Amino acid sequence: MHTRREFLGAIGLPAAYAAVGGPLPLGGLRLERAVGVLEELSMVRGSPQEVAQDEGFWRQVQQAFTVDRSLVNLNNGGVSPAPAVVQDAMKRYLDFSNQAPTYNMWQILEPQKEGVRQRLAREFGCETEEVAITRNASESLEICQLGMDLAPGDEILTTNQDYPRMIATFKQRERREGIVLRQISIPVPAEDPAEVVARFEAAITPRTRLILMCHMINLTGQILPVREVVAMARARGIPVIVDGAHALAHFGFLISDLECDYYASSLHKWLFAPHGTGLLYVRREQIPGLWPLMAAPEPMDDDIRKFEEIGTHPAANFIAIGEALTFHQGVGPERKEARLIYLRDYWAKALLEHDRVRLHTSLKPGFACGIATVEIEGVEPGDLNRFLWEKHRIITTPITHEEFRGLRISPSVYTTPEELDRLVEAMEVVVREGVG
Ligand SMILES: Cc1ncc(COP(=O)(O)O)c(C=O)c1O
Known part of the structure; x- marks a missing residue:
């Protein structure tokens, strides 16, 4: 039976980490190995719903991608970036x-x-x-x-x-x-x-x-x-x-x-x-x-x-x-699904605090997952989409259907809560002041 310090030493992680027990410096490891390491260490113990809120776990996943962090890409439904290992x-x-x-x-x-x-x-x-x-x-x-x-x-x-x-x-x-x-x-x-x-x-x-x-x-x-x-x-x-x-x-x-x-x-x-x-x-x-x-x-x-x-x-x-x-198996399909739901609820519930915000997607279990479409009443989705991009460098998808309209938001496993905070704050400006 290895001690935690011996185990980390055996896989080549700095002994200093073992001493401090801080965030794992796993950037150079392949994600599936990194997840395996975390599992070995029982650091990802818990239900998918619990892991969905474990920012330490998701930080490793975020770093597996090579996305442009000067913008916020919330159109992962269109087509996704591939993780570095896949590229x-x-x-x-x-x-x-x-x-x-x-x-x-x-x-x-x-x-x-x-x-x-x-x-x-x-x-x-x-x-x-x-x-x-x-x-x-x-x-x-x-x-x-x-x-x-x-x-x-x-x-x-x-x-x-x-x-x-x-x-x-x-x-x-x-x-x-x-x-x-x-x-x-x-x-x-x-x-x-x-x-x-x-x-x-x-x-x-x-x-x-x-x-x-x-x-x-x-x-x-x-x-x-x-x-x-x-x-x-x-x-x-x-x-x-x-x-x-x-x-x-x-x-x-x-x-x-x-x-x-x-x-x-x-x-x-x-x-x-x-x-x-x-x-x-x-x-x-x-x-x-x-x-x-x-x-x-x-x-x-x-x-x-x-x-x-x-x-x-x-x-x-x-x-x-x-x-x-x-990669998909390394993250864990159940954890991925739970995280996507967590991220959706994170932004959607914050926006639903406002009277003029409507959601065209059910938040009840089983009816949706990571994608949801939101409308600010009185604001054209195309105008909102343009405002978010031009003023905040946030990519979203305007939806105009004969029966409903809104802005489709599709974060992914590499999306950070901070990026969703930026979305929510920008949308709140629109609720208060319009796209002006
Ligand atoms: C519901 C649906 N069907 C089909 C497609 C076409 O997919 P692809 O671009 O992989 O051909 C899309 C693409 O967004 C889609 O949303």
């Missing part, structure tokens, strides 16, 4: 590829993608043979949206809060093939799962062939009852494409638990993988019936890899997903 891995693989691409990239790195596929399946709860690695959620979704045979008059059901590109995809099929897109409205926020299921159910007609729904809506961070909608639709023989661009690695769930046929996500949002990475899950029985976006040879018809036949592309991004998975 380094990607650059290493890119350099290696360029030494002899036809050999290093095609013969050595490409086959390594199989290890990444296995790890993604293991982490997110599905079979390896049901996971394709894509370039983003749009690609994953469009494979599903465009790869299904539909006849003129066939109906697709979705909401008026689904992602504009995905709506545009079906509208293009409307123009090209005469299918019909139906969009329902859902409550903002939606705190009654049964109500959401009922709205989808009420819009189903004998011509409904497919449902597209978000797992987490990008406009508000609303989490929808996917499992329940899928069960309702399955009973009517209607498959569901789930847009999980914001959900995967953001909050905890297993893809298999949702029981859907198709699930699509970005990996460059909440997994912090390299930019240009996404995941597509297709239930094994549905693979043969779904056409890939780029043609694949017939022997691949029932192989998930047919969706990856995209011609020459960098292998580095895809292989470095492995490093992002290790």
Whole structure:
């Protein structure tokens, strides 16, 4: 049994630290090792909710990123910075590829993608043979949206809060093939799962062939009852494409638990993988019936890899997903989720003290996670967004929807409470004085 001092000495940490017991000088260590060290020392003991408030733990996580601290980036929902270990891995693989691409990239790195596929399946709860690695959620979704045979008059059901590109995809099929897109409205926020299921159910007609729904809506961070909608639709023989661009690695769930046929996500949002990475899950029985976006040879018809036949592309991004998975596991998915909720509540509850502030996101457990959308009544989101950037160097996302509007705030695991204090203070100025 090592003493604490012996243990720190054994891993090469300065003995002085062991003596003082101050913040761990872990900047040079890889995060997963750092977290392991902290765990060994029982310094991160406690529930995810307790660790979520342990600023010493999160300081290590903050230092794993190379973000520009002269500004406050509260649009991590759009696309996330990758931690240094992920960036380094990607650059290493890119350099290696360029030494002899036809050999290093095609013969050595490409086959390594199989290890990444296995790890993604293991982490997110599905079979390896049901996971394709894509370039983003749009690609994953469009494979599903465009790869299904539909006849003129066939109906697709979705909401008026689904992602504009995905709506545009079906509208293009409307123009090209005469299918019909139906969009329902859902409550903002939606705190009654049964109500959401009922709205989808009420819009189903004998011509409904497919449902597209978000797992987490990008406009508000609303989490929808996917499992329940899928069960309702399955009973009517209607498959569901789930847009999980914001959900995967953001909050905890297993893809298999949702029981859907198709699930699509970005990996460059909440997994912090390299930019240009996404995941597509297709239930094994549905693979043969779904056409890939780029043609694949017939022997691949029932192989998930047919969706990856995209011609020459960098292998580095895809292989470095492995490093992002290790980072995610090192932080701990439950701790990450709890911290994101803690940070959201930190700014949101402070702002809700003011009468003119409204939140379009539920703070009740299970309905949202790290993303929330706030409105200061009487202030245009675009003006507020501009004010925060020009006067305070704070990046946010203005949301203008026909039924609601506000400013989307999406901090991440590297966001500090001080940065959120700056947001709150700047917003309080607007509450008092406007954007003037
Ligand atoms: C709900 C939703 N779906 C799809 C996408 C597209 O993701 P990507 O940019 O990875 O293609 C986004 C991006 O923000 C999104 O929010």
